Amino acid sequence: MANRSLREHLADSLLVGDGAMATYMFQQGISLGQCQEELVLRNPAFVAQIHQAYYQAGARMIETNTFAANRERLTRYGLDSKVVRINREAVKVARDAVGDDAFIVGAIGSICAGRVIDYDEEEYRDMYEEQATALLSAGVDGILLETFLDLKEILIAVKTIRSLTDLPIIAQMSMLEVGRTRDAYTLTEAFQQLADQGVDGVGINCRLGPMEILRSLEKTVIPESLIISAFPNAGRLGIDDGKIRYKSFPEYFGETAPLLIEQGVRLIGGCCGTTPEHIRQISQALEGKKPVLRKNPEPKQLEIIVPEITETKPPKSSVVEQVKKKRTIICELDPPKDLDIRQFLTGAHRLSQAGIDLLTMADNSLATARMSNIALGAILKSQLGIEPLIHVACRDRNLLGQQSHLMGLHALGIDQILIITGDPTRMGDLPGASSIYDVTSFELIRMVKRLNQGISFSGKHLKKKAHFVVGTAFNPHVQKLEAAVNRLQKKIEAGADFVMTQPVYDEESIDNIYEATKDLGVPVFIGIMPLTGYRNAVFLHNEVPGIKIPKAILNRMEKHTDKQLGRAEGVAIARGLLDIAMEKFQGIYLMTPFSYWRMTEELTKYIREQDQSRLAVEA
Structure with missing residues (x-):
């Protein structure tokens, strides 16, 4: 395998990827408040041990510990000056930790990271370029984009990175529901657009477990030229005996891995909640198996995730229509x-x-x-x-x-x-x-x-x-x-x-x-x-945000101490303002x-x- 590129290997063979990094680190005692990416500088031996554990479990594609090693995320920890260093060191730690028969891919996660989309596309391009350049210069075998909820953002990443390298790019979407991205594209539409931008592979990771990813793939048309990857979560996150845990046991991953392979998946690993034991079960289940030619569903099978939406129009009596007339x-x-x-x-x-x-x-x-x-x-x-x-x-x-x-x-x-x-x-x-x-x-x-x-x-x-x-x-x-x-x-x-x-x-x-x-x-x-009166005017002017009252109006209101007369004066002032306002x-x-x-x-x-x-x- 050492003599073949990642692209060449995936052309005719299955490949087992690694499992979760963050959740497994937390299980090993790393605090939630720490920047896990910085550990390649502060505690590289700890990161290396995790890579080794997945390698020994059967993983032959190892991801760098760089999921969130972008400038936007590292800035939160005061580490914005270490973007390049963290990414480069992460490649070295991964490469040195495993055997020569393993591929090292640069992991790049969504910068948006599940938040509502409202960002400067140029800034995102710069951040993706900065991270990818560091990973590529350190000698990765390919780039794995993962946990992108929105097609719009992952396309920015793909276009940026494809201009930097000819190495394989695998683009993985993450979904809130089966078969559709957060920005409302079906996986069929998303994967086609990603293919058009020159990715080598597409896939699904995070949020969904093996069976939900399987259901998504069954309903998706995937361009024939693309490698398919699947990195499911260990089921849905739940509460067990008062503790937050992922539900799916390692054996379940061994049982479902062949089903994913039947859908044409060639690269399979794990995401949140998975451990080396999950990867061991996958590796054992795939031992001796060959890739399966992908068979796309018939168009009628797609109807369930492409609902027809009836056109409706705003009511004619809307305030916007009324004010025109x-x-x-x-x-x-x-x-x-x-x-x-x-x-x-x-x-x-x-x-x-x-x-x-x-x-x-x-x-x-x-x-x-x-x-x-x-x-x-x-x-x-x-x-x-x-x-x-x-x-x-x-x-x-x-x-x-x-x-x-x-x-x-x-x-x-x-x-x-x-x-x-x-x-x-x-x-x-x-x-x-x-x-x-x-x-x-x-x-x-x-x-x-x-x-x-x-x-x-x-x-x-x-x-x-x-x-x-x-x-x-x-x-x-x-x-x-x-x-x-x-x-x-x-x-x-x-x-x-x-x-x-x-x-x-x-x-x-x-x-x-x-x-x-x-x-x-x-x-x-x-x-x-x-x-309503002078005190009301003073209150509004001095204490209510967004309201200012001219001195002349305050003087007019100050003359009326009687409440009824004060309100009458307030209405009179408003009538005068309306005379002006109605002209415009x-x-x-x-x-x-x-x-x-x-x-x-x-x-x-x-x-x-x-x-x-x-x-x-x-x-």
């Missing part, structure tokens, strides 16, 4: 902080009668616990015929909860939402609660748009397409408005369909917002919130302060009266 009013009314919804429903009904187009409800605004806006939205829509616009904050739900929440909104027919970051929980009435923030508002907008394509956050096809109309918030009260608009533009590029601004309190701000946003290409709803904006966003819906009811009637008067004059 007429003045459109979105009015915000916060859900109650208690269990009594009578006043809320009364206010919503009166606002609807006054002429609002949509009622929008915050998602625990100011991080204060309130009744679920999805529940109230369902009541408004089904019982009162009021169209709800639901705020969705990044703060309170992890990705699992966010998708479930959005799927529930879809089921209820609530398709118009405003995505916001959400105030940190330490600001609210439960400061000990956790702020989740799995994703940013940018990322969540993109992910909601994936639902509109019929694709879940994990890449799963959902059989139907959602039709969410997505709004985004805009804070104009910043020192550099241009920078804020640039950020807003990025949200629109991510998929935002309309914009709702923070409340403004002076003519100059309205003019500036109009000039800055008029060419964005999406409707902008200018925010107006009446002040078709969309108006009225915010109800402290659930004083009578104030926004009066302003809604004022807007409708002014529009009617204007139409009468034009007629």
Whole structure:
């Protein structure tokens, strides 16, 4: 074997790879908090012992201990200056640890590593080039790309590395579900694109056990020229006797290895949870066996993982369509902080009668616990015929909860939402609660748009397409408005369909917002919130993020110590602002302060009266 290249060997022979590195290290006492890749510098003998254990178990392809030895990951440990050294040393440690009959491949893992995709492709190319160059210069026999959830990222790696070498490249995808990548490609599509970029082999590793990988291969068409690899996990991770363990025993790997070979697999090893004993069972099971010619499934067998998605269109009554035709009013009314919804429903009904187009409800605004806006939205829509616009904050739900929440909104027919970051929980009435923030508002907008394509956050096809109309918030009260608009533009590029601004309190701000946003290409709803009194104005100006109130307005409010007169003055100021805003904006966003819906009811009637008067004059 020593006289043959890796490519030549795999052309007519089976090859047993090694097993898990990280999980096996942890079993041997390495702390989870350590950088396992750095061990080739700090404790090379320990790494060598693991390579030797797999070699003695029958592995004849050994991976370097470099899965995460890229600049992005090593920077977390302050090791960014050691990228080249770690990769080069890892090759030497592996080469010296095993016999001459073993191939050494440079292991390169996903930089994204399961996180939501939001990265600079050029930076990723640079990082893949840096790592691969170090591995190649140290003398590897090939490159193994592994644990890539997204086709987009692995294609970046392949294109970059293929330009550096003619050595074999084997590209392994990892899946959250059988037969499909996270970014919604079938394995058939993914493997074809990888073949087009010049890889020698394709395969599956991590997350799935032997049987799930087998099922995936059975449903996949693989180009004839490609080597097929399989590196399954030791089953799914579970809890056994209070400890986290992988379920599959070594003997199971020995039983399933021949089944994988029957699917045309030529390179087989193990991933998370596997040990030298798993590899020994594979090696023994394959002893004396020859490669099997791959037989691809018939096209009809692929239908189960390529579901047809019915085309649907956003509702014609969406806020984006409405504002193109007429003045459109979105009015915000916060859900109650208690269990009594009578006043809320009364206010919503009166606002609807006054002429609002949509009622929008915050998602625990100011991080204060309130009744679920999805529940109230369902009541408004089904019982009162009021169209709800639901705020969705990044703060309170992890990705699992966010998708479930959005799927529930879809089921209820609530398709118009405003995505916001959400105030940190330490600001609210439960400061000990956790702020989740799995994703940013940018990322969540993109992910909601994936639902509109019929694709879940994990890449799963959902059989139907959602039709969410997505709004985004805009804070104009910043020192550099241009920078804020640039950020807003990025949200629109991510998929935002309309914009709702923070409340403004002076003519100059309205003019500036109009000039800055008029060419964005999406409707902008200018925010107006009446002040309830002088203390309210001072509080908003000094303590609420994103709101600034001019000195002249503060002076006007200071003159009114009576609460009723203070509210009347607040409404008068808001009417004046509306006169200016209506000259420039078709969309108006009225915010109800402290659930004083009578104030926004009066302003809604004022807007409708002014529009009617204007139409009468034009007629």
